[in-house]
Amino acid sequence: MTVTATVTSNLAETAGADVCLRLRLLATTDLHAHLFSYNYYANRPDDGVGLARLAAPILQARGESANCLLLDNGDTFQGAPLGDAALSDLMPTAQPHPMIAAMNGLGFDAATLGNHDFDYGVDVLERVISDARYPIVLSNVTKICGDPFVATHAIIERGMIDSQGALRMVRIGITGALPRQTMQWVRPQLAGRLEIAPILPAVAHEVAQMRAAGVDLVVVLAHSGLGAENAAPEDENVSVALAQLDGVDAVIAGHTHRAFPSPMMPQVPLGTAPIVQPGFFGSHLGQIDLELRPPARIAQPSGGCQQWQVVKTAARLRTAEEADAGQRHALRRKLYHLPSFRAEMARGHRLTRAYSARPLGRSAVALETYFSLLRPCMTTQLIADAQRLAVAPIIAGDPALAALPLLSCTTPFKAGGRGGPEAYSDVPQGALLLRHAADLYPYSNGLALVRATGAQIREWLERAAAAYRQVMPITDPDAPPQLMLDHEFASYNFDRMDGLRYKIDLRRPARTNAEGDDIRNGQGRIRDLCRACRAPVGDDDVFLVVTNSYRAAGGGHFPAAAECETVYLSSHPVRDVIAGHIAAMRGAVAPVINSGFSFTPLGGVRVIYETGPGAAAHQDRLAQLGLVFAGLSDSGFARYLLRL
Known part of the structure; x- marks a missing residue:
């Protein structure tokens, strides 16, 4: 799958001596249907959870960087009352799932699926993700007939601003994976419908495919914990091993509800691609900053593929508390001009409360x-x-x-x-x-x-x-x-x-x-x-x-x-x-x-x-x-x- 953004300016024809391009990857993981900052179990607000609380830091992080991608790492639709209410008789069938509606509104660029996203069954999941306006990728899940369950990877072609203010076309390959053990964890829902392969070989195959297609950058959405450097192909948690694969430039980890980097574990092993694991329930927003340069500082044909290479990286986690008052005000102003979106979100919240009661x-x-x-x-x-x-x-x-x-x-x-x-x-x-x-x-x-x-x-x-x-x-x-x-x-x-x-x-x-x-x-x-x-x-x-x-x-x-x-x-x-x-x-x-x-x-x-x-x-x-x-x-x- 290739997703091409509209480019409204001409590509620069030369690469200057000091030209570079900075790209910021933002990521969420393990939201588990926590959309609003609300505890439906206790029927009261809860500032510690929810995708909504990350809207301001997403806006701020985008404002700090000319080039951004926003990604989700799975376990998105199950785990809180909203997930159940969205599939109940109270929710209008013609409406998108509230999580999908919110992620469409926030402008997510790509996502993968987690093991718990299959808890409601294959048919339900297919219906839920059909409304996504962004590609959903999985490298290691196939139907019994052998066809992929969803796209095995996506190539996003995006016009991005380099350090000299010129517009460059960058091709980012994105793939995803979830633990093979999902086949056992939700066997009644998957048996006779899907097959799941080990993560490492499946991702390695997709990385090779994307590199052969000429991508500049490869990002892996791994619904898998960090794991060991020498993880086996069958292991559940293999994100560190994925970051060591040739051709991988960044890894978003998840599944185990850890926050990484953290004071207890601030770095990945030397020689690996950068990794972030953004906690759970919206506790953190993952951020990876990549500095890219062309391998040879020579003139490129207008409209050609630049073939950028990563030369510098930085990974961190952001919290909702980091967003300043200006960004929160900007978010409120933006939402003011989106009345239908606000009404859609309010309906999801109202119906979830009614269902839970x-x-x-x-x-x-x-x-x-x-x-x-x-x-x-x-x-x-x-x-x-x-x-x-x-x-x-x-x-x-x-x-x-x-x-x-x-x-x-x-x-x-x-x-x-x-x-x-x-x-x-x-x-x-x-x-x-x-x-x-x-x-x-x-x-x-x-x-x-x-x-x-x-x-x-x-x-x-x-x-x-x-x-x-x-x-x-x-x-x-x-x-x-x-x-x-x-x-x-x-x-x-x-x-x-x-x-x-x-x-x-x-x-x-x-x-x-x-x-x-x-x-x-x-x-x-x-x-x-x-x-x-x-x-x-x-x-x-x-x-x-x-x-x-x-x-x-x-x-x-x-x-x-x-x-x-x-x-x-x-x-x-x-x-x-x-x-x-x-x-x-x-x-x-x-x-x-x-x-x-x-x-x-x-x-x-x-x-x-x-x-x-x-x-x-x-x-x-x-x-x-x-x-x-x-x-x-x-x-x-x-x-x-x-x-x-």
Whole structure:
């Protein structure tokens, strides 16, 4: 696909001795249907999220550079109530998806797709992206017939201003890719429809194709985390390896919700193309500045291809707070002259609020996740109960399954970690609305039932136990308290098995890092693994585990889960299962928490449990757990003292 911009001036015929051209790439990633700066779960404004909050910094960044491209890196349409509302009966079918409408309005130049963009199914996604006024590219996704799902690359021909004020034609090749594991994560939606190839060879092929077509510059939109320099072709996170491919000039990374560059990781390895990873939910705007020069400073034919080469790069992240008052005023002035666009955006916001406010039932208790990494909680118990009831008819119809004990694997999807101190669920006692179900379970994962051995379950739980730092058993009263949680760990990977009892021994180092990479062998953290009746779990014991399709496929780097035998898989979202469970209750929701995980006693060592500031409103739970407030961390987490 070639996208050619209209050029209204003649190209300069000579390249001066000091001629150069500066191009700025701007990028978003993992917006997850966060269009407005609004928290639909809590029904209040939220200045920390939304593509809308990046409009002013986009305008400012464009004003600073004569030549700009604006790109999106996928996971755009699913993950917040707006994504669900856009596909509901409330949204007019003739209208474009609100995310597409906004990106058209902001003038995006190209985009790729992420794994979660397929959560609603192939037909829905095709309908959504059909309204995009910019190319959408994917190098490694094909239909069963062998045809590309979307264009494998795009070549944008753009007239750009060089350092001498002359207009030059530059040809930018853009391709994209997403993890091959998507085929397993959303198997019910993709099976028989699409195939996904490994990222590295697919992108390398497209880079060669674009270079053969004479592009000046190649940009890769990689819906993939940074990964290792020596990443294998099959790996999920390969952006650093992509940046080392011959012919690649810039990489936009994503998928893992990291922000890069960051103070902890300010640079990519030497010899690689520049990379940015702009966080998630609109937290950051990625920026890569490229300085290009012609390889030979000789006269070029008017209208010819200049064949620019990158000689200097700089990568950074911008935040909404960096936009000055002048740019915000300019944005408001621009929107004032776009009444139809403003009306379209207002309609999307209004309908999302209406959709989110649909009633389900009532709760007799608060459903929060502030303490979910310290003890089993009512939120995960509600999910566990709903999952058990959903698979009961499937199990009852198969005597071989009915003979096995059933476990329900749940996780607190929003419980801090890399999501930050505001990333917690906190549904108050009282009316339960559809937005509350989406708060407790924000993803559209299907329901899955797997057959697992005791050994596989133990390894499954070892991966979840990487949520914690190692705690040394120091009982000196003058010793400073030790931090308990690793905030690099994503809370949606903290699985617990309802139906089992076990202890987590924090004296032992974790066997995987926060990302799930194996970092050590030997004895693990899981101790005294037993059934609810306290009968020990043997390695050869067999269980049924109800979980979601993402985890059953090993999503979140759970190889033990992927090794289990899948006996039932549905595309019906677990979130809808929860909503139906609540709606079917005759009385108010009041989950009874089953015994589950606890911690091996460490002789009274002092630790600090960090959670969201909103935990302060739950004084009864704080007292029950023996937590004593110890101030706020520099990153905004509330710190509580605890003895193990």
